[in-house]
Amino acid sequence: MKKNEDTALLCNEYTMDTFARQATIVRGRGSRVWDQKNNQYLDFTSGISVHNAGHCHPKIVDAIKSQAETLAHCSNLFYTPKNGLLAQRLSSMGLGGKVFFSNSGAEANETMVKMARLYGNKDGRYEIICMKGSFHGRTLGMISATGQSKVQTGFDPLLPGFRFADFNDLESVKALVNDHTVAIMLEAVQGEGGINPATPEFMQGVRNLCNEKGLLMLCDEIQCGLGRTGKMFGFDHYGVKPDACTLGKSIGGGLPMGVLLATPECSGIFTPGSHGTTMGGNPLACASALAFLDVYAEERLADHSEKYGELFKQGLQKFVEDYDEVLEIRGIGLMLGLVMKGSAQDVVDELRAGGLLALTAGEHVVRLLPPLNITDSDLEEGIEMIGDTFDIMFGEDADEE
């Protein structure tokens, strides 16, 4: 017991103080995880939209095990079988062109931005219009592309070449286009920024604007992609296709992976030597990703997400009616946000005390990202736990007010 309790102490003593961690998790299965004292939690974070197929899915575990015993890594100096198979599978999922593998979402976005810059280089175009409230990762380049000052503060000078428009305000995007503009980059549903879905007029307007002005439309699908919103990609809700998009989080089936996907027209922008990676697309990560995509298809995770997202939304809606503190439910599929009048963190803390793990997205939004293959009973239990928590916090017998 003593040894286990030391985990938090060890992490606090020896890892840099960048995360506010609140529990020690030692084991996971499906939509549940356990802490070191064997307390069980319903996990509605899915490792921040990583475990779209739930924790330790047996098919993904088997694929990782058998690949680890065969060949884990050998660098991109060599072809490896699963690398090609995964690239083919990803290409067939929507954009039809080639892919580039990396190790994280931020890195995939870096690759997408580098590709856009290379594309515009011959005619002096390099500026990328990004959105306020966006999130694209924590590298120096990607905090420069992220429209939230909280990730940028203290890191000046930032990388130049990014300008910020108001999300869902097409005029504000148009106003930023100039001779140097090469691309527009956005999330179909902003995740970290507060579960904000794009409006159809905005997504379609951005696509049209890109067509008119010869700009690349770049979609960051790292959080909203792979069935999270009830369709393969977030942009699928809008009847548009970007010129390139990125995947991260869930694509690796729990292992680190990022991917840039492009249309055939954009697939030849990088040339030999113009970009690279040591670990990106290694056999172990590719085996895990392929297994995840098998599960995605076999278990119809996108359809499940659409259906259970609707049930979840209905279940949560009554809390908007019952409690003044709950303002609104927003989101699509199983990417939902509870907009609170007060602190979202307080709600997340209270939920955890009651046995449910959730996330914040900004100060006032409680973000709920259950695994896409959640069962009826787990979803019902989650809704009940949220209701119990609101009752404790805001019910008639609550201490405050």
Ligand SMILES: *Cc1c(COP(=O)(O)O)cnc(C)c1O
């Ligand atoms: C998480 C996230 C990223 C960054 O991914 P990392 O793997 O943490 O680098 C980028 N964009 C979006 C939309 C994300 O949700």
